[in-house]
Amino acid sequence: MAPTYRLPINKAIEIALTIIFALILVRTINVFEDYFYLKYDLNKENNLKERKIRTQLQFVRKFIVSLIILVTIAIILLSFESMRKIGAGLLTGVGIGGIIIGFAAQKSLGNLLAGFQIAFTQPIRIDDVLIVEGEWGKVEEITLTYVVVNIWDQRRLILPITYFIEKPFQNWTRVSADLLGTVFLYLDYTIPVEPMRQELTRLLNENPLWDKRVNVVQVTDSTKDGTIEVRFLMSASNSSRAFDLRCYVREAMIAFIQTNYPESLPKKRLEHWDKPAGL
Known part of the structure; x- marks a missing residue:
């Protein structure tokens, strides 16, 4: 095969293999998550242990999947010579650039740190019953940046994850569901x-x-x-x-x-x- 065609095809195969490997990692994580969901079922009278594990598992899974996606994108971009040159140029200005990026990403980093704090200190957990903003509801989902509360009338209250670090709220099932x-x-x-x-x-x-x-x-x-x-x-x-x-x-x-x-x-x-x- 002529080099004119061989190089683009090799590059396409390399990128495809990188993406496939990333997808395999994500699917493997999802399989482990499903296994733990079956093992720790929330449909129990006293499900405190299950709520603790699911809260940590959900946050860690989303963090690892996000990390895999970012690393995959970085590997693909850096496989191109032009992108490597741009990256080398960025490293020379890493001092000023780092300060600028730090200020720009301050809110996102705050949310990420708040997410880690909630996942491991657990002021709230999946399926916890809360009184928040004057509404009664259950914690339905905890993401890297926000929390979804399923209100009693089936509305969804979306709150930034930092809310549960900075503001008071009632947790009726913090220690026990009784x-x-x-x-x-x-x-x-x-x-x-x-x-x-x-x-x-x-x-x-x-x-x-x-x-x-x-x-x-x-x-x-x-x-x-x-x-x-x-x-x-x-x-x-x-x-x-x-x-x-x-x-x-x-x-x-x-x-x-x-x-x-x-x-x-x-x-x-x-x-x-x-x-x-x-x-």
């Missing part, structure tokens, strides 16, 4: 407390959402408008169950009071004084 749920009712002073305790116990025993840890009824406050604050405290194995259990208890207790103690529902009192005779 949660306490509360229901507050404001009732008249005439309401008897003991029947409500018995009714709450009956409701919880009949409901599979209750994890049988906490069952409490307390009068926690009295208000200026003539009512008392009654708190119903219960427990559940995760946040979704706790929310459903709270709604169930609230509805059932209101129905119980309406049926058995309607006179104890909140009311406004008005006292009327008759004028003494002769005035």
Whole structure:
């Protein structure tokens, strides 16, 4: 074959082999990721360990894949003589160029470092339940630069990864998925407390959402408008169950009071004084 054709063909084969090798590395990483996803399944009651491993695995996989792509592009570009000359010229100005690039990439480097911090110190994990920006949701994805929170109504809240390093937020599943749920009712002073305790116990025993840890009824406050604050405290194995259990208890207790103690529902009192005779 003539050198005119042989050199371009050799270069094309070299580039193709480089790309294929990079693709094999990426596919191998994906196979390992799938293996660990099957081994550490999130569909468990207490999945704290699985969430820890998946969070680290997802971040490390994305970082390594990005690194493979960058190295592959660099190898392909440097295989051309003209690009090697440009690279040698850039090295002579590496001092000033490095400062300029450092300032330009400051935000990206900050995101990358924040990603490493989140992956290994884990203030948040995959499938964690958060209250962030006034919204309740679960961590759906953690990338190198942002975090996706799946909100309860199926919207997606996208936040920069540095948000979880710099700003406060609530993590309901940081240590365990177990949660306490509360229901507050404001009732008249005439309401008897003991029947409500018995009714709450009956409701919880009949409901599979209750994890049988906490069952409490307390009068926690009295208000200026003539009512008392009654708190119903219960427990559940995760946040979704706790929310459903709270709604169930609230509805059932209101129905119980309406049926058995309607006179104890909140009311406004008005006292009327008759004028003494002769005035």
